[in-house]
Amino acid sequence: MEKFELHVLGCGSALPTTRHFPTSQIVNMRDKLFMIDCGEGTQLQFRKSRLKFSRLNHIFISHLHGDHCFGLLGLISTLNLLGRTAELHIHSPRGLDKLMMPMLEFFNHHMSYKVLFHEFGTKEATIIYEDRSLTVTTIPLRHRMPCCGFLFTEKQTPNHIIREMIDFYQVPIYELNRIKNGADYITPEGKIIANSLLTRPSSPPRSYAYCSDTIYLPSIVEQIKGVNLLFHEATFATEDAPRAKETYHTTAAQAAQIAKDADVKKLLIGHFSARYEDEDSLLKEASAIFSNTQLAKETLCISV
């Protein structure tokens, strides 16, 4: 199966702790890297995860709180020091370029590459990135400021050729692409060989949903239905539910309820408040509602 992995670079929230970095993740889709959020220290964590800067071309910022974007300045400067030439695309809600440009210009007199800012609206789900193997769609969330999650959806890959049958029917090589994409084969004698005899269906497309930061928001369930992996913020424990509501965050139990209602395959929780010594109680509360729950942690890498 093609590579589709998630690296957690940081899973703390705004206040620093000795255990967690602020939010950042990397989606590795067939060795193309996509960054989600970029809290302070992200570039250090990126290096620790032994990932390659040259494979990173797109960064998605969920919202303009410092713990989700203060690492951009350092990262962009480092890529400049490394002599990068490829364009870097930063997708975010409105306003980031205006904030960043004066500092970028001061701290990087001669940029070796271009940083391109792309703004997205936060009210409606929108496709903001697409290539041959992937689409990225915004997931409108509800936080103290405009905020979106991101849905990474693999595109359906072509069917797998059954080598023995191709040989048996002496199918010419130039026909293979058409057959992979579903066409039947017509022999020189005019006989139709059904595609299903020549190919095996490829694996169903996989998907990853990132939902942070947000108040408990059942309206997202429909959009993330059945995803292979859901990352959902779980800033607070149930005993702090009033605080969660007040600050537009989610409890671990509420995150699990979303996972259950959306019938996802696996739930990863993170964005932990600094108030908890460890996250065992959060895991316990979530697992009681949705058993296939895992705690995010720094340098964790899991396959979607």
Added chain:
Amino acid sequence: MEKFELHVLGCGSALPTTRHFPTSQIVNMRDKLFMIDCGEGTQLQFRKSRLKFSRLNHIFISHLHGDHCFGLLGLISTLNLLGRTAELHIHSPRGLDKLMMPMLEFFNHHMSYKVLFHEFGTKEATIIYEDRSLTVTTIPLRHRMPCCGFLFTEKQTPNHIIREMIDFYQVPIYELNRIKNGADYITPEGKIIANSLLTRPSSPPRSYAYCSDTIYLPSIVEQIKGVNLLFHEATFATEDAPRAKETYHTTAAQAAQIAKDADVKKLLIGHFSARYEDEDSLLKEASAIFSNTQLAKETLCISV
């Protein structure tokens, strides 16, 4: 002896590595904390060193390169989240406030405390901070942009009272402060008791010099003569001396030459280039010239 310690929070240079954070240090003078430089991730390292944010009131920025100041935004925001009320003073070469204010205002709508920026010139040694126990003086350096190091000098503390002699001469309590500061005691009978009979001299004042970033600059030797501890940047090994000169940095051997010429008690080297797998060769080159040399490393704490 009163506390006078140096904590190393980060000792790498601009490019991130898996081993080093960018530059930041804390001087702990009798439980008042003074920060020198504030690279990305400083607030995380601060927490790891188990230091208290409430004891930090002054930050000294040597120069406006990102690896020396990109951590300020996160640190200032965190102190705001924590509800700090005391003013925070940031001392730096010109231009930092203009760069930072738009971002600070956007990311911290309601500041619970004031951040006060103080600019210093970088051409002449100037006292930029003073309290009862300490002065901080700039050390003009030569880098690719205006840059100063900092000299932390303890003030002479009062003499120590010899309890037995005070009792013997029945010196009244209200005389003790004068005697600590060098006065003789005159008995009710008019007899003069020499101060030297009543007190022991306190330890000589200690000093710490921070010199980073700079090209090899023998002109600083006079100002840092005899300091107890010198931190000097040692970005490169001797084989990369041309690169050091070109980028206005120092080699480990040159740092040691400064330490030797200034007759300092101890040399700490840091600001290591990312190109070295480890810093053993830097230590070796420096120690050959100045034997009491130590490598900086993260979370190192040494007494000045």
